[in-house]
Amino acid sequence: GIQVEQSPPDLILQEGANSTLRCNFSDSVNNLQWFHQNPWGQLINLFYIPSGTKQNGRLSATTVATERYSLLYISSSQTTDSGVYFCAVLMDSNYQLIWGAGTKLIIKP
Amino acid sequence: DSGVTQTPKHLITATGQRVTLRCSPRSGDLSVYWYQQSLDQGLQFLIQYYNGEERAKGNILERFSAQQFPDLHSELNLSSLELGDSALYFCASSVAGGSSGEQFFGPGTRLTVL
Numbered sequence A: 001g002i003q004v005e006q007s008p009p010d011l012i013l014q015e016g017a018n019s020t021l022r023c024n025f026s027d028s029v030n031n032l033q034w035f036h037q038n039p040w041g042q043l044i045n046l047f048y049i050p051s052g053t054k055q056n057g058r059l060s061a062t063t064v065a066t067e068r069y070s071l072l073y074i075s076s077s078q079t080t081d082s083g084v085y086f087c088a089v090l091m092d093s094n095y096q097l098i099w100g101a102g103t104k105l106i107i108k109p
Numbered sequence B: 001d002s003g004v005t006q007t008p009k010h011l012i013t014a015t016g017q018r019v020t021l022r023c024s025p026r027s028g029d030l031s032v033y034w035y036q037q038s039l040d041q042g043l044q045f046l047i048q049y050y051n052g053e054e055r056a057k058g059n060i061l062e063r064f065s066a067q068q069f070p071d072l073h074s075e076l077n078l079s080s081l082e083l084g085d086s087a088l089y090f091c092a093s094s095v096a097g098g099s100s101g102e103q104f105f106g107p108g109t110r111l112t113v114l
Helices: none
Strands: A004-007 A010-014 A019-025 A031-037 A043-048 A052-056 A059-064 A069-074 A083-090 A103-108 B005-007 B010-013 B019-024 B031-038 B042-050 B053-057 B064-068 B074-078 B087-094 B109-113
Touching: A004 A083, A010 A019, A019 A031, A019 A083, A019 A103, A031 A069, A043 A052, A043 A059, A069 A083, B005 B087, B010 B019, B019 B087, B019 B109, B031 B074, B042 B064, B042 B074, B074 B087
Parallel strands: A010 A103, B010 B109
Antiparallel strands: A004 A019, A019 A069, A031 A043, A031 A083, A052 A059, A059 A069, A083 A103, B005 B019, B019 B074, B031 B042, B031 B087, B042 B053, B064 B074, B087 B109
């Protein structure tokens, strides 16, 4: 089945820093989503981005479907950005999201 | 707030018991998905319903079952509970049931089996 790999697994930054999180996937996908799981366990939709580039405030994402990767950019990090960031993909042949292992981000004040 | 609601937020029960988790999708969404997040297995897809019909099945144990009702809310039933069933259970919904729609997640139900 499709493999989804996220890097780095852990990231510790000072408030105000910028970061880039990467998601590689091993097959063509119809759907790619980025989520933030906050310390309380809630999964928050960040981007639905099967291809192209999107921006939402300090966050932006780019998916290059032909090269099978997606990047999530976080600029001017705040402590509230801490948590785990997941990439999840969905193939044409089924309807389930396949999840990466996540990147755990800690933003220090 | 995604618009997907789940109840209860927390559930503590004993091994061997049976529990029911409830999910209401976003208004207008026909598809409901259930996912399990455990410490050792990460996030895994359990099952999907579309407009009342089972559409896809993932790694769902035989002790677990689900259904989607005519008002589109869904219930996940977990029986003969084991310690390893302790996890966060998420419900998600999407407008359609295909492979290109964005899925929106509820706040989850945290199940603890003692």
